[in-house]
Amino acid sequence: MSETGEPGGAAALLRLSGVNKHYGPAHVLRDVDLEVAAGEVVVLLGASGSGKSTLCRCVNRLETVDSGEITLDGVPIPAEGRELARLRAQVGMVFQSFNLFAHRTVLENITLAPLRVRRLPRERAEARARELLDRVGLADKAAAHPAQLSGGQQQRVAIARALAMDPRLLLFDEPTSALDPEMIGEVLEVMSELAAEGMTMLVVTHEMGFARRAADRVAFLDQGRILETATPDAFFERPATERARDFLAKILRH
Numbered sequence: 653m654s655e656t657g658e659p660g661g662a663a664a665l666l667r668l669s670g671v672n673k674h675y676g677p678a679h680v681l682r683d684v685d686l687e688v689a690a691g692e693v694v695v696l697l698g699a700s701g702s703g704k705s706t707l708c709r710c711v712n713r714l715e716t717v718d719s720g721e722i723t724l725d726g727v728p729i730p731a732e733g734r735e736l737a738r739l740r741a742q743v744g745m746v747f748q749s750f751n752l753f754a755h756r757t758v759l760e761n762i763t764l765a766p767l768r769v770r771r772l773p774r775e776r777a778e779a780r781a782r783e784l785l786d787r788v789g790l791a792d793k794a795a796a797h798p799a800q801l802s803g804g805q806q807q808r809v810a811i812a813r814a815l816a817m818d819p820r821l822l823l824f825d826e827p828t829s830a831l832d833p834e835m836i837g838e839v840l841e842v843m844s845e846l847a848a849e850g851m852t853m854l855v856v857t858h859e860m861g862f863a864r865r866a867a868d869r870v871a872f873l874d875q876g877r878i879l880e881t882a883t884p885d886a887f888f889e890r891p892a893t894e895r896a897r898d899f900l901a902k903i904l905r906h
């Protein structure tokens with residue numbers, strides 16, 4: 653991989669080209685080009701309001717784009733209907749607020765989509781859910797309700813729930829921002845393991861340690877525009893733009 657952060661030749665699993673998005677008069681994504689190759693981890697950095705969440709939401713089509721194209725494995729993201737449901741099954745998303753169903757058990761939270769969307773037999777869905785709970789270190793919490801878990805545990809359930817659909821791509825939008833400091837590490841650890849196992853991931857985070865360790869590339873978003881993509885070493889040691897230098901100075905100071 654070059655220092656400029658070109659993906660290493662492999663065909664992009666996710667590709668955004670010339671993506672623009674407005675909210676009314678606000679131009680929140682500006683000519684965004686971004687590729688994530690299969691097995692790659694791209695960390696999206698940028699100040700609050702720079703468009704990181706909007707970019708994620710466009711990728712799984714919680715939002716539409718005004719122009720440009722987003723493709724998954726070369727296929728444009730479908731607009732609606734059955735094709736869109738299929739896309740959503742391929743793109744898992746983990747949010748800042750864990751978004752678990754409060755009145756359902758941990759096991760039910762994880763099996764819901766596999767049962768309803770993929771129509772897996774209950775036995776298989778539950779076996780897989782237990783396997784995933786074990787993987788995120790929560791094998792003993794299957795029968796618990798979300799309110800009985802810590803924030804870190806809830807977020808690990810949310811990750812297990814995303815994995816239960818066997819997604820080709822995982823989106824993380826500030827998955828640790830709502831957590832107490834002592835719980836951030838356990839969630840980042842699960843994410844690092846996924847990265848090491850070859851999961852394709854697009855991650856919005858302010859955890860610079862994670863970005864340095866786990867990212868193959870970093871993309872820096874500023875006012876809706878991607879100003880830099882680079883390897884973590886290049887970005888953190890030699891940011892190319894004044895805006896990125898400012899951003900790093902602010903975020904690394906506290």
Ligand code: ADP
Nearest residue numbers: 675678680698699700701702703704705706707
């Ligand atoms: P980030 O995740 O980087 O903090 P966002 O993608 O949430 O940034 O927001 C980018 C810009 O778009 C901000 O100016 C925000 O106020 C605006 N915005 C986000 N969502 C909406 C919305 N649903 N309606 C109007 N403006 C929005």
Ligand code: MG
Nearest residue numbers: 704705706825
């Ligand atoms: Mg955001």
